[in-house]
Amino acid sequence: MNRKIFGLVAAVALAAVGTFALVAFVTNAEARALEGEELVEVYVVTDRISGGTPGQDVEAFVVVEEVPAKVQATGAVQNLPSLVGRVAAVDLQPGEQLIEARFIDVSEFADREAGVQIPEDMIEVTLALDPQRAVGGLLEPGQTVAVLASFEPFDLTAAVVEVDGEEVPLPETVASAIDSKTPNSTDLLLRKAIVTAVQEVRDRSFSEDDEEFSRLDTAPEDAVLVTLAVEPADAERLVFTAEYGSIWLAVERDTVPEDEDDVITRGNVYGDLKDVL
Secondary structure, rough: OHHHHHHHHHHHHHHHHHHHHHHHHHHHHHHHHHHHEEEEEEEEEEOOOOOEEHHHHHHEEEEEEEEEHHHHOOOOOHHHHHHEEEEEEOOOOOEEEEEEHHHEEEEHHHHHHHHOOOOOOOEEEEEEHHHOOOOOOOOOOEEEEEEEEEEOOOOOOOEEEEOOOOOEEEOHHHHHHHHOOOEEEEEEEEOOOOOOOEEEOOOOOOOOOOOOEEEOOOOOOOOOOEEEEEEEHHHHHHHHHHHHHHHEEEEOOOOOOOOOOOOEEEOOOOOOHHHHO
């Protein structure tokens, strides 16, 4: 019995000595690895920080650690008071360093959370448009727009026609006689499409924080990416027009009447004036 107890005590003692030796070895190895390295202090997340957590509450979820300067994250938080008035933009995971870019103003986070409410039966489609086709880049998420479609002439030559949803072959003599084109045309394709996102590239010499910056005076430099929420069938019409025609967007307010109008061609673009020209 005494031998068993002695053996157990000896095993525990050896394990403790081994653990101590291993810790000492690792510590010395780290010290040797860091020898000559410039060390800096960083804030490291110890427990998950949920998106929306106020900056002033972050202290309870981080510790200060020394790391080589070369592994310090770009934009690492230098002091916690700088986070007051801001919130975590996303969830922060244990082990990562606190970075300034991951914290945003409270109002910006609230706007992001609110977002644009999209009906469940709609899908979103993104269009790349020149600024003049997207209201000069002045669109904002939540606005509604009218979508105008313009087409160059289409070739009408055809060998089949659709009758009651079925394709019916045309007699050869009839098919050969159909050899004409549609007129140039423009028409309202969609009404009150919901803008869900707008992405644009502006002149890099301006910043929205500059006193001289004005969205009314400074147009985007490149294409504007506008995302619209539409019904699936309307998404097909949008994509078809983007592929084979051209699109213009117009801001549409709730007070705009939804009157039907004819497709505009060269034959009726002048309206009543066509009778006197």
